[in-house]
Amino acid sequence: MLYVVHAYDYTDEQALERRMSVRERHLEGAKILKAGGHFVMGGALLSPEGKMMGSMMVVDFDTESHMNEWLQNDPYVTGNVWEKIDVKPFRKADV
Structure with missing residues (x-):
């Protein structure tokens, strides 16, 4: 199952640090994740000024619980980088 993750950074003065x-x-x-076949694509979300303000990833896990286990152990979660995280199942368009 594919999941799209939108995660937005905290905005306090120490957030970028x-x-x-x-x-x-x-x-x-x-x-x-990529070596294990779980990372599809991802990168930094940028503000209009070009500053990092969050992240977007498309990941592939067999179950939602496996995806959540990975997510809860990501350094951006454990390091208090991401303040708001939105995860949704994702289906790639076949065009």
């Missing part, structure tokens, strides 16, 4: 302090761990986790 927290993001940057765990960014490499987050990206390493994405590489591990």
Whole structure:
């Protein structure tokens, strides 16, 4: 099952510092997800000024509980980077 994750960063003064302090761990986790066939695509959400304000990922997990287990252990969650997370099942259009 595919899931699209939209996650929005906290907006306090230390938010960018927290993001940057765990960014490499987050990206390493994405590489591990990709190697396991769970990462489809993703990247940073940008403000109109071009500043990172969140993330978007499309991930592939057998069950919602497996997806939630991954999500709750992501460094952007455990490091208090993402304030609001919206996850929805996703179906890719076959065009």
